[in-house]
Amino acid sequence: MSTLAPVQRLRLLRELERKVLWLSAWTIHHANHIRPNRDGLKVGGHQASCASLATVLSALYFSVLRPEDRIAVKPHASPVFHAIQYLFGHQTREKLERFRALGGAQSYPSRTKDVDDVDFSTGSVGLGVAMTLFSSIVQDYVRLKNLGDGKRPTGRMVALVGDAELDEGNIFEALLEGWKHDVRNLWWVIDYNRQSLDGVVNDRLFGRVAEMFELVGWRVVTLKYGKLLETSFTQPDGAHLREWIDACPNSLYSALVFKGGAGWREALTRDLNQYPGIRRILEQHDDASLHRLMTNLAGNDMQAVVDAFEGVNDDTPTCFIAYTIKGQGLPFAGHKDNHSGLMTLDQMAGFKKGMGIEDGQEWDKFAGLTSAPADLQAFLDAAPFNAEGRRRTEAPVVAIPAQLTKPNDKKSSTQEGFGKILNAIASEDGELARHIVTTSPDVTVSTNLGAWVNRRGLFGHTEAEDVFRELKVVSAQLWRQTPKGQHVELGIAENNLFIQLAAMGLSHQLFGARLLPIGTLYDPFIARGLDALNYACYQDSRFMLVATPSGVTLAPEGGAHQSIHTPLIGMGQPGLVSYEPAYVDELAVLMRHGFEYMQQENGGSIYLRLSTRSLAQPERTLTPDQQSDIVSGGYWYAPPEEGADVAIVAMGAVTPEAVAAHESIARDFGGAGLLVLTSPDRLHTDWLAAQRNRGRTAGLVDRSMSPIERLLAPLSRDARIVTVMDGHPLALSWLGSVRGQRVVPLGIEKFGQSGDIPDLYRTYGLDSAAIIDAVARAV
Template sequence: MVEDAPVDGIKGDHCLNFLLLAQFYPIQTPKGSKRKDFPPSQAYAVPMTTIAPVQELKAQRLRLLRELERKVLWLSAWTIHNANHLRPNRDGLKVGGHQASCASLATVMTALYFSVLKPEDRVAVKPHASPVFHAIQYLFGHQTQEKLEHFRGLGGAQSYPSRTKDVDDVDFSTGSVGLGVAMTLFSSLVQDYVRLKELGDGKRPTGRMVALVGDAELDEGNIFEALLEGWKHDVRNLWWVIDYNRQSLDGVVNDRLFGRIGEMFELVGWRVVTLKYGMLLEAAFTQPDGEHLRQWIDDCPNSLYSALVFKGGAGWREALTRDLNQYPGIRRILDQHDDEALHRLMTNLAGNDMQAVLDAFEGVEGDQPTCFIAYTIKGQGLPFAGHKDNHSGLMTLDQMAGFKKGMAIADGLEWDKFAGLKATPAELQQFLAEAPFNAEGRRRTEAPVVAIPAALPKPNDKESSTQAGFGKILNAIAAEDSELSKRIVTTSPDVTVSTNLGAWVNRRGLWAHTEAEDVFRELKVVSAQLWRKTPRGQHIELGIAENNLFIQLAAMGLSHQLFGARLLPIGTLYDPFIARGLDALNYACYQDARFMIVATPSGVTLSPEGGAHQSIHTPLIGIGQPGLLSYEPAYVDELAVLMRHGLQYMQLDKGGSVYLRLSTRSLPQPQRTLTPGQESDIVAGGYWYAPPEPGSDVAIVAMGAVTPEAIAAHENVARDFVGAGLLVLTSPDRLHADWLSAQRNRGRTAGLVDRSAAPVERLLAPLSRDARLVTVLDGHPLALSWLGSVRGQRVVPLGIEAFGQSGDIPDLYRAYKLDAAAIVDAVARSIA
């Protein structure tokens, strides 16, 4: 079990050594050390009489933390058990949960939340330890029994911590393993960005960004991409606590790989703290021949150690007798311990030893990023501890009955906060109320909305691409001394210049902790780009890793709730490479982070680059991704309207993030002054470039860079089909969402609903019911072919369904049926 071994379970000299340990302070961390193991058995020779008051308080804290550790383990296990065995199961599916994964982190999380963490700290919880987190929040009073009873049910505590769906104080949503870990790193950079610019209230202390990491999570490549980026940007105030329980979903973690983990962290400038052995084992190592026991455990393969944990005391005795019986001191240790005590000794790893955990956390000073490697046992204190199949294992009814008895929980008191504990409810409640982490109650911050001007500056070029227009709009904002210009922060994965952010960076600078001049400028080497690094800079330059981009955007897009300072993040990348970071993009949106993605160039319109750099299905990503509103403007004046709307939308309570799919194709710009009604139509998703005659049977629907081909085709078609219309869409995503919303409303009780038409219904209303729609875009045709469902009109969709290739625009548009001739032919076929 989690509770400490009673002294009467240890015999002879072992008991004497154990008692001697309690007479001294635990070892302290030397300042400036790069790596340190924390063996609690080492001590300063300071008599207890000189430090009695302090030590008494420490002993009191340790006692209460061990009590709460038991309760956290119980509540997490019971929550899962209730969901799987006691709550009615209507569909026959296993509800799941991870009792073993919870048990391995119960000690660490108890120590952190009830003693170590402060209100300004932010934590990403290991996904499979979600029930432990919910149990801790329940003890704090931030979670309810009802939601624990409905764990993994509708409206209950979530399977994995969720910022948007859980009622308790979740800092970072986790679930897709590895991403929450990286999120803490990029959040640390954002915290420093806000602090150095004094964008917050100026009173907020600098917090630690803490990730609780499953050892198998380290197989995720995005973690190492983030580590490199953190090293480049001198990341600080970052703790990663690795739950080294040596087991993954399907088996046991490879010893060979994990032996290098500490070295990898040290290579990128981290301090590594290893918590390996608890107090009982450290005491045993001081006995005669104890060094051989330490060496045996050090050399023991993960798979063998885990198997012996499951077998228990008899298994340990057999293995140690077989391998170490030649040493008298080992025989003596075996004689001193019965099977139960021997099992307790051999499973006394530091990550499950409260004193060792506290020593490690409290021994670290300074802001150097720190990796704690906490040796733990998966399922510690549970009947299937150590078994390689225990990852998703659940205690049976009989096993739970035995566990419940061992925890001294009476029937009917399973959800009681303090049942079965030796400490009184009053002292436990007082201890919880005084926990530093909980000192300010809810810790989610707020920040005022940044005012957006009535119009953004619009370039007046007669011919331009939307990508070039984006750069000029942002450059004009950069030239202003406004709150908007101060709050925008840009980032890009090594494509800053090629996505037209260069002018912004020249004006606003690269962000870094310390000043660094552009060497080319200092040496008077002519360059269009000024790469001056400064704490005042407003662009964070990333390496080529799209996962890092989206997690960085997620961290910046939550700054108002994490650090009390609102940022307006804009990230740029090549449109086809959204797919490379799609998991991280989904993760960012799931947290309701607010940012703007400018993806450019897009489609086969990027003709010379070939198929690997040409995007096909990204419009479908824009439509399908929750929390992300996508647009694809054809012209720069549309882009200016949409950027303004996006900067506002990012700050709305019911808003979200924005995706702009842009092009490098330079188009003749319409010489027009948009009316408020036209601007509203652009934001709503589309407008009639050439309105149809009422009852027209033909319309061409176009989007983005292929609009000139649609215009040319329309001029041809209009000669044969008088009154044919040309509809230019800016957002099939917005149109589709509003249409579905209107459809759902119409299914409700009459008289209580808004029966007004959706924007797409109003757009298509002038056409006859039998009208033919020829849709065309530089992307997958499915993005527009749904329009036929709105009024039952026939659609002939044109778009890209195969990988692109190198060529110029005329050749590729002709080859992929995007040119004017293909559009005219599609109209003819639709009428036939």
């Protein structure tokens, strides 16, 4: 780029900006008006939202960004992103022709479903924006520990933000967390087109945006007026024109954009005709050129955009407020209803003619442009962002020990066991310990991460001693903050936790360094951050989620802190396999499996639902087969006799009640079995997969039974199965479909309340008496 004269570079950038606008609009038009529509549904695609960002995205991708930079594109600007990647050679015409169709370019940029170089999936507004902030924290974490190859330059995390996205609360939660962690190398570019889905953005609200960013230490760069307007302001009475535009309400400005030159002339004549300089400006412009002048906002002016971006050369987080016009260059620019509007056939014909595109040239990379194709291609090839081709990095797999050291307490809760297992890993200081990073939303101690943090420390850019320690105040927590620390302490915001985990779990592909993230929180508050959890899994991020305590077993805390439907969340969430171990030895097996599963090509994230209830631990040494069964989802604690008519199936903290009930019914129902499940999620998934395989062509598939089919095979076809868990009974009631056996499911279907465990188990039908009664009713 440096070899080009500034004038030549600007000319080529404007040419490519023009092509990006055309390709994005044509891609959407083709999907809605040319491709056959079999179901009659509007395909959509947001032509107006694309148009407002064509300048900014062209400047970033073709001139400003470097290979180490990472970018989250505003969801509704997805076609612009795909158009740019098409010009780079990372997207195909076939996929653009199938935009929003099966196998085509995705509605919103997707790391896992698009072929082009997507850094961050976007779609659920606000989450991709916050993702860049937490990725910046992860980049610093990796850099300060010299993880990866150590040669990678520090990149900028960039987000293209729709102004209406700033209504999303998670963005402001992230801003506060970023301030706490001294976030750096972060750019947010706000597409201030003053329009949302249903109307025009409120003037008063956005007037405070710059102040909010400055309050948390950001630099704010406002791109308001383009070069044409700036020049007009220097003319006689030009200051009055500036004042008029500054005072113009968003709704009026948008309406005048849609009305065009005649509308501008009428408004300016009405309000500013007393100024000779303004009358002269109006006389110098016909309607077309007056419209071009009055819509010359900086966010749609290539020179202004490039100057603003190139003017920032440090690592201070920066918010660019780019004034743009929604639908700029399109027939419905400025109209308040243009968000999901589509150009008509006639409008597209006029737009196509104006772009200089001949029939049959719609997908040609340089059709309609005045510069030589060779010059344009050379410019694209030299773009710094594209210099290395695809930029997704790799990192070696971290070796996991054959066994994790587990505590030998005779009585323990799974939450206590988790803390001790992690502490043992920390004390060994091996490769596994060095790649683990933990994070928690202000519940570090109460989720048993304290010992880990004492050994591995808090992460921060700068070193800060624990004041209590300095003043010799006795405390069990040695909270020393250093760049070497391996725990990222967050405030109480579950959205932030899950987006932080999402960023950590993609570190190997974003920054070339493998992390094994563990996030802890209270199980009932998974629901608070569920959108962000889904977002993390959608990106195929890899992490271990430890949710504890859980269920009404958290007895004194009452219904607000007792989780009911989280087992269903674990089962229903793609990209996440859920487990609920009853005993600590099971937990040690599952944690080891989780560290491996997080790194497998076809793996994913893992959710461990733990408990604070202290249980007597079984005296046993698990065989390899038993460990395999625990990972697969369940094992016979007390195997049934062949053809047994009764079985109890239990999971998690209520397992002792199931054991007691089994001992009681064994006297009346000889041969009854007790099945302990660790993962109905895993069992259900494998069962469905086996069912699907059996439906394929004979002789080409594995017809072996799934784990749950093998587990239930010893029971008679008429066996009665009583299931019990501290959660919604639906998570286990599907077991009756496996072999057509009758199931009586016990669990929690109502909000909990305060009490002790015996009272609550009795009240909600989880105690041994309820299990025995259910067996009797099933007979």
